[in-house]
Every structure is written in structure tokens, then in C-alpha cells.
Amino acid sequence: MLSRHQTFWNLYARLVQKPALALIGYQPLARKVADLNAVLTLKAPADLRLTDRTLTHADQTVKVTLCQTGLEPAGGTMLYLHGGAFMIGNLRMYRHLVARLGDAAGQRAYFLHYGLAPEHPYPIALDQATVAYQALCADPDAGPISIAGDSAGGNLVFALLHRICSRDLPRPAAVVALSPLTDMRMTGASLRTNAKSDHLVAPSWARRGKESYRAGHDPADPELSPVLGDFTGAPPCLIHADDTEILLDDARAIADALRAQGVSVEVNISHGRTHVWHLNVGRSPEADASVAEIGQFIQRVTSPKSP
Structure with a gap:
């Protein structure tokens, strides 16, 4: 049974955020509305510390x-x-x-400022993620590296993992994806069957984002649809999704693709929560528990193994 806090945020997503995302087609306005929503609803931890850095590779x-x-x-x-x-x-x-994820995992957590579509279409965001990852790999103080992301960022997580594996780059120690978009061909049945049950994401919003980023490239390219990717030697992966989401089948499909290539995968499918409910950390027990689970997973798979 959902907590009253999560129930409230589900209603807020359905009644306020979902219509706004679906109806506002002018990109600058959509970003301003999203920023206003963040100011009004997202409270930073009292002890939050932010440090800007530049990462360089090649x-x-x-x-x-x-x-x-x-x-x-x-x-x-x-x-x-x-x-x-x-x-x-x-x-x-x-x-x-x-910050909460980094704290739960016991890791330094970096937010990547990647270029947004349509001004910065594929492969710009993926190229920037690759630069950041390779710069961290070259840092002797980085320690075990985990890659995490949500929704479209989950797409970038697995597209980056495909690049890492197909180019035989150093592997990360752990991968986490929250409600990821993994198939730009939009073949998942849940895009239709969960169109009404999804509290936050309308299929029209997902398609607009996909087309804005894809910019005419083949959606079957594994760098766009990582469900078709090469994950040889990939590290353990954790995937969170909810059974009401339109991207539910994307999460299941990437898990199947990873397992078929011998990758250790843990999948947690919840019921009745909004898309990327983790953003409610500090405001709902469901989000708090999920962030704690992610931290435990990363700590477990990155800890030194016993002889």
C-alpha cells in the first residue's frame, strides 16, 4: 500500500506535471515550467554542498x-x-x-551538464558522457566507478555502457538505471497499455523527446536503442521501474538483453508509483527506501571481494 506522501505526489504528477509536459510544445517555456516546478516542490538537503568541476579527456x-x-x-x-x-x-x-544517491552509496556523485535537444541532438549528450566517464577512469583517486541515470538518462547510461563494452574501454563497477528508455523504435506494448495508468509521462511527450534527440538517425542504432547493444563483460546492473509506467517494457527488455549476454541483472518492479519516484527522496518513504536500496547495491558490488 502506498504511503500518503507518495499518493500525494502521484496526484500532483497526474494533475499538474503530466498535462504540462504533454501540452507545452514550445521548448524554452517547457524548461521554465520545469524549473519553476523544481523551485516549488524540490527541497535541497540542509547540508547540501555543490562543487563545479571540469573533466577533460583527449x-x-x-x-x-x-x-x-x-x-x-x-x-x-x-x-x-x-x-x-x-x-x-x-x-x-x-x-x-x-547527493542522496552518492551518500547512500558512499561515493562522490557527479551530475553531468550535458547538452539538451533539440539544440544538441544525438550524439552530443552521449559523447559528453563518454568524455566524463573516460576522464574519471583516468583519475587515480576515482576508485570504483558507478554509472547511474533515469529515464532519458537511463538511455544514455546503457548507450554509454554499450560504447564501453564494444570499444573495450575500462568497465565500470556498477550500473543503475531508473525507469530507463531503452528502445527508440518504441516497440514496447506498455507505451499503449500504460498510457492512462502512467502518472507522469504521456506517450506524446516521450515521442517528442525521442524525435528531438534522434534528429533523423536510425532508431535501431544501439547507441540510440541500447536494447540492441553489446554488453560483453558488463558489470552488475540494477534497474528500477514501476508497473504503471509507459516505459515498463523498455526496462524489462534491457534486462532480458543484458541477461542474454551473461550480465548479472537485478530488476525491481514496484506498483503504483510515478515515473522516477526517486526524485521524491526526503518526501516519501518509497523514494527513501529505493535510494537506500541503490546505495546498498552499489556498496555490495563495488566492495573488495573476499579471497
Whole structure:
């Protein structure tokens, strides 16, 4: 049974956020509305610390922000790739979640400021994620690296993992995806069957984001549809999704693809929660428990193995 806090946020998503995302087609206005929503509804932890940094690899640079709460972590580094249908999303919307995830995992957590579509279509965001990842790999103080992301950021997480595996780059230690978009061909039945039950995401919003980012490229490219990707030697993965979401089948499909290639995968399908309910961390027990589970997973798979 859902808590009253999660029930409230489900109603808020359905009555306020979902109509706004579906109806506002002018991109600058959509971003301003999303920013206003973040200011009104997302409260940063009192001990939040933000540190801007630049990561460089092969003469390419990207901007990240280190999001921290509590004590200085010593268990490695997390690279977080945010959601927002490739078109919206910024530090103001995600700083609290990234900091909480890093705290739960005992890792330094970096938020990547990647370019948004349609101004920055594929492969810009993926290229920037690749630069950030390779820069962290070259940092002797990074420790075990985890990659995490939600929704469209979940697409980037698995597209990056495909690049890492297909190019035989150093593997991360853990991968986490929250309600990921993994099939740009939009073949999942849940896109239709869950169109009404999804509290937040309308199929029209998902399609708009997909087309804005894809920019005419083949949706069957595994860098766009990582469900078709190469995951040889990939690390353990954790996937969260809800059975009311339109992206439910995307989460299931990528889990099946990973398992078929011998990857260890844990999938947690909840019931009745909004898309990426983790953003309610600090405001609902369901989000708090899910963030704690992610932290436990990362700590478990990145800890030194016994002989």
C-alpha cells in the first residue's frame, strides 16, 4: 500500500506535471515550467554542498557538479546522467537526488551538464558522457566507478555502457538505471497499455523527446536503442521501474538483453508509483527506501571481494 506522501505526489504528477509536459510544445517555456516546478516542490538537503568541476579527456572538456551531503565518501565515484526526455533537466531538478544517491552509496556523485535537444541532438549528450566517464577512469583517486541515470538518462547510461563494452574501454563497477528508455523504435506494448495508468509521462511527450534527440538517425542504432547493444563483460546492473509506467517494457527488455549476454541483472518492479519516484527522496518513504536500496547495491558490488 502506498504511503500518503507518495499518493500525494502521484496526484500532483497526474494533475499538474503530466498535462504540462504533454501540452507545452514550445521548448524554452517547457524548461521554465520545469524549473519553476523544481523551485516549488524540490527541497535541497540542509547540508547540501555543490562543487563545479571540469573533466577533460583527449582535449575535450565537460562540466560536472559534485553533489554531496554528510561526510566525505571514500567508496568511489558515481557519474549521474539525468532524465527529462533529452529536452529538459538541470542541476536544480536533480541535485538533491544525486547527493542522496552518492551518500547512500558512499561515493562522490557527479551530475553531468550535458547538452539538451533539440539544440544538441544525438550524439552530443552521449559523447559528453563518454568524455566524463573516460576522464574519471583516468583519475587515480576515482576508485570504483558507478554509472547511474533515469529515464532519458537511463538511455544514455546503457548507450554509454554499450560504447564501453564494444570499444573495450575500462568497465565500470556498477550500473543503475531508473525507469530507463531503452528502445527508440518504441516497440514496447506498455507505451499503449500504460498510457492512462502512467502518472507522469504521456506517450506524446516521450515521442517528442525521442524525435528531438534522434534528429533523423536510425532508431535501431544501439547507441540510440541500447536494447540492441553489446554488453560483453558488463558489470552488475540494477534497474528500477514501476508497473504503471509507459516505459515498463523498455526496462524489462534491457534486462532480458543484458541477461542474454551473461550480465548479472537485478530488476525491481514496484506498483503504483510515478515515473522516477526517486526524485521524491526526503518526501516519501518509497523514494527513501529505493535510494537506500541503490546505495546498498552499489556498496555490495563495488566492495573488495573476499579471497
